[in-house]
Amino acid sequence: MLITLDPTGVRNRGQVPHRMAARRPLTGARVGLVSNGLGRTEDLLGAVYALLRDETAVGDAVLVRKPHRSVPPLPEDWDRLLTDTDVVIAGFGGCGSCSTRTIRDAMELEWAGIPSVALVHEDMLPAVDAMTRLADMPDYPYVVVGRARTSICDWDDAAVSAVAKEVAGETMALLGGAVDGKSAE
Amino acid sequence: MTAETLQASQLEHRDHVAAVEDYYQRGWTDGLPVIPPEPARVGAFLDAGGVTAREVVGAVPTRDVIVTAEDVAINAVMAGCLPEYAPVALTAVRALLHDEAIPHSVTATLASAAQLIIVNGPVRDQIGVECGQGCMGPGFRANATIGRALRLVVRNVLRSIPHELDRGVFSTPNRYSFCFAEDEEGTSWVPLHVERGLRPEQSAVTVASTMGPILAHPRSHVPELIIEYLGRLLFLDGSLWEHQMGSVADLPVVLGQEHQRFFTAAGWSKADIRRALWDQISPLTRESDGAGLRLGRPEGILLVAAGGPGDQVTAVMPPHVGLAVTLPVPSSGREDQLGR
Numbered sequence: 354m355l356i357t358l359d360p361t362g363v364r365n366r367g368q369v370p371h372r373m374a375a376r377r378p379l380t381g382a383r384v385g386l387v388s389n390g391l392g393r394t395e396d397l398l399g400a401v402y403a404l405l406r407d408e409t410a411v412g413d414a415v416l417v418r419k420p421h422r423s424v425p426p427l428p429e430d431w432d433r434l435l436t437d438t439d440v441v442i443a444g445f446g447g448c449g450s451c452s453t454r455t456i457r458d459a460m461e462l463e464w465a466g467i468p469s470v471a472l473v474h475e476d477m478l479p480a481v482d483a484m485t486r487l488a489d490m491p492d493y494p495y496v497v498v499g500r501a502r503t504s505i506c507d508w509d510d511a512a513v514s515a516v517a518k519e520v521a522g523e524t525m526a527l528l529g530g531a532v533d534g535k536s537a538e
Numbered sequence: 539m540t541a542e543t544l545q546a547s548q549l550e551h552r553d554h555v556a557a558v559e560d561y562y563q564r565g566w567t568d569g570l571p572v573i574p575p576e577p578a579r580v581g582a583f584l585d586a587g588g589v590t591a592r593e594v595v596g597a598v599p600t601r602d603v604i605v606t607a608e609d610v611a612i613n614a615v616m617a618g619c620l621p622e623y624a625p626v627a628l629t630a631v632r633a634l635l636h637d638e639a640i641p642h643s644v645t646a647t648l649a650s651a652a653q654l655i656i657v658n659g660p661v662r663d664q665i666g667v668e669c670g671q672g673c674m675g676p677g678f679r680a681n682a683t684i685g686r687a688l689r690l691v692v693r694n695v696l697r698s699i700p701h702e703l704d705r706g707v708f709s710t711p712n713r714y715s716f717c718f719a720e721d722e723e724g725t726s727w728v729p730l731h732v733e734r735g736l737r738p739e740q741s742a743v744t745v746a747s748t749m750g751p752i753l754a755h756p757r758s759h760v761p762e763l764i765i766e767y768l769g770r771l772l773f774l775d776g777s778l779w780e781h782q783m784g785s786v787a788d789l790p791v792v793l794g795q796e797h798q799r800f801f802t803a804a805g806w807s808k809a810d811i812r813r814a815l816w817d818q819i820s821p822l823t824r825e826s827d828g829a830g831l832r833l834g835r836p837e838g839i840l841l842v843a844a845g846g847p848g849d850q851v852t853a854v855m856p857p858h859v860g861l862a863v864t865l866p867v868p869s870s871g872r873e874d875q876l877g878r
Contacts, residue, residue, distance in 0.1 A: 355557050358549070359546045360546070360695070361566070362604075362606065362609040362695040364603065365602050365603065423642060423643035423859065424642075448649075449648045449704070449706070450644075450646040453600070453646050454642065479702050480705050483697065483699075483702040487601050
């Protein structure tokens, strides 16, 4: 009989409970927009915010630009998100490292009590799902932009506007409580 | 012997062949067979590295992963590493997991980055890391298995698996293994690790994530014309400019033996080459979007001498994100001061 060892190590979840934040009505909610700078991400987030504002009278927007596509927000920007926002939209998850970091941004904000949603591209779903499994939140919901658009967000103005309209409804639903049958816990 | 302190789950197999097949079935290999990581082998590796099983080598918080020396040892044994490779393999994993290397990004990317490991100092000869003819290819156990050990850690511990977390469009054969040494004796140039702040008698590992190599064959013996060619090639590739990757980066450039001769015959030091290449590329701005250079300073050009004679070739290593990290290879396994 031969004895060997498992090479995969053990996960280290830390002390913070991995669960979704409680949803509240969006009226008046301050909206954090976490941009990773991929292509037209900032324009897309702005367009989605404008639609939310028109539809549900959300409060002001707080834009956070990350220093790089696949790192968390700077500590001071993280603090701004925790103190100056009530919900957050993170994007755009259109490449391997930025999609996985975007979904992680959203999950970590949830753990800190901020309802959040990640906008990700369909082509990146295997990686996004791998991240939610690693965080023990395999059913954590997100909003998907389909393959009709390129994943790296190099869209023209018309495409940015069209995508915003396509995703705004589900974004509102996920931030405001209706999760369409999906739940994280 | 530290085998008694190992924490990993144990598996039972009928024999070695059954173990190898089981590791395939569990998705724990890179597609090639592995050496079954028996506790005694893993313990010997840890002892040779001067580390305890639970010593933390690094972390990827994005994935809730803490990498221990035991994790590295298991995967290094699987890769075929000998125990005496332990200090170098452990240092390579430490370097990849350094914050400045942005380990989450470089192991999840569409861009198919691989991790280039460059070994400097006396350890090259002690364990036989090839620096000459054929050094980037197969045929050298230390090169092949140290590079493979790092990649098995990336796969098995960091969970960068194709069709899952790893989104590399093509991926690259360099992800099987990409490790070689600098030919410090072939020229009078200052070795990479000394340029990065370490002493000549120290051993060191530098890890950089790259989409390279791109082999450059400028048909000239004139240093200025070789530099001009390299600059044009880098500009055409584009990965040094912000529009592709976004973050600051370092640029490894591996000068082959013939190019080493041309530069040294003309009296050029590494500093001269670096300055000339910097002057060549730093004024260039991408016209399409005005993107600036990601290479923030001349010192970001990491010049390395390696390879064999014959072809007039230099290997440029277009960078992914993050910086190259150079760490000393400890003799005890416990000295991990950043080299720069």
